Amino acid sequence: MGVVIAATGAVRGTGNTSAVEGAARAARDALASAGVAPETVGVLVNAGIYRDSNMVEPAMGALIQKAAGIGLEYSENDPRSFSFDLMNGACGVLNAVQVASAILVTGSTGRVLVVSGDTHPSLTGTDATEDFPYATASGALLLEHADGPAGFGPVHTELADGPVAVEGFVDTATMGTTGRSAMTVVRADDAERRIVDVAVTVGARALADGVDPLTTVLISSRPTPGFAAALSAKLGIPLVSGVEDTADVHTATIPLDYHRAIEAGRLSGARTVLMVAAGAGPSAAACLYHLPEPNTR
Known part of the structure; x- marks a missing residue:
């Protein structure tokens, strides 16, 4: 069995200046593309670095999880979801794939959502500037286990x-x-x-x-x-x-x-x-x- 990309989502331009909202929208698009409900996602990993208003706490992953509508029900028998940030610059998404693979192999959840995105902290534009080299964009990879040789190799x-x-x-x-x-x-x-x-x-x-x-x-x-x-x-x-x-x-x-x-x-x-x-x-x-x-x- 391998870890495969079941669906994707992405946001670039379109007036979006929030890394949180962009990542949440990319997450929702990935879930819609796969035709799966938000509550089937056991873990969300956020690899974004440059944040809305330079926020430090709480973890951006938690804000993205909430905005994406994942794991918001708290009844006794509802499935559990959690999220966290994994920050390692440009390498963060592939590091998150490593972590997601380790989680999925345990069988503790069937789906892990990896999201990422950056923005200028002033939330004033979507393109890079002379002083800030990163354009605003967000992406999401919905990962699952699948039979066969397809999927990610070692990172x-x-x-x-x-x-x-x-x-x-x-x-x-x-x-x-x-x-x-x-x-x-x-x-x-x-x-x-x-x-x-x-x-x-x-x-x-x-x-x-x-x-x-x-x-x-x-x-x-x-x-x-x-x-x-x-x-x-x-x-x-x-x-x-x-x-x-x-x-x-x-x-x-x-x-x-x-x-x-x-x-x-x-x-x-x-x-x-x-x-x-x-x-x-x-x-x-x-x-x-x-x-x-x-x-x-």
């Missing part, structure tokens, strides 16, 4: 040595009364090269698990406009076709691009998707996703 991770490549923080020394609506992001001059290097390392490790390069496509982070193309060239795996959005949508990139590829039929002919997430540390995570038959999810 490989790597943290490179050296100074941090990208830092995002609230500068309390200078923010004053704007701390709820401002964020400082600092990128090292050599950030792209170092992030590409660590992504190549972990991507090659995932490919060593065994794939046919002729039927494998790449979905990856895009911390800079040329990052995904550079990674594709170094790994020798083509990018999934038709991804026109070059903005860095950070933690939502993999669920968003996978959702778009499925909706547009762009995985026709592919048997395997190499998913690579990289950023910050510089760190990276990668895994193979063996598409079910037929290639619909």
Whole structure:
């Protein structure tokens, strides 16, 4: 048995500026696509980083769970649901897949919902700015166990040595009364090269698990406009076709691009998707996703 993506949801643009509402909408869309009730989700894992108004507590996962209508009944015999945040930058979604796989293998729940999304804390726009490099977007992956060889392979991770490549923080020394609506992001001059290097390392490790390069496509982070193309060239795996959005949508990139590829039929002919997430540390995570038959999810 493997862990497969039963359904997806994604929100990009459309005036949405809230990471909580965006992730909740993506979650509801995934549940509707799968035709399953919210109460069948046992666990929700949120991998988003940049939050509405720089909120710290409660966990964003709990707010997203509530907004998505999951686990809101509390009678004695009602099914139980819980949620939590798993924060590891761009790698968070694939880390959440690791956790979800461990949960699903126990049989304690039949479905785990992984959500992610980021926004500018001021909630004033959906696109990246000169000072804040991340566009607002949210995504959701509804995960289930399924018989057969389809599903996620092992998730490989790597943290490179050296100074941090990208830092995002609230500068309390200078923010004053704007701390709820401002964020400082600092990128090292050599950030792209170092992030590409660590992504190549972990991507090659995932490919060593065994794939046919002729039927494998790449979905990856895009911390800079040329990052995904550079990674594709170094790994020798083509990018999934038709991804026109070059903005860095950070933690939502993999669920968003996978959702778009499925909706547009762009995985026709592919048997395997190499998913690579990289950023910050510089760190990276990668895994193979063996598409079910037929290639619909």
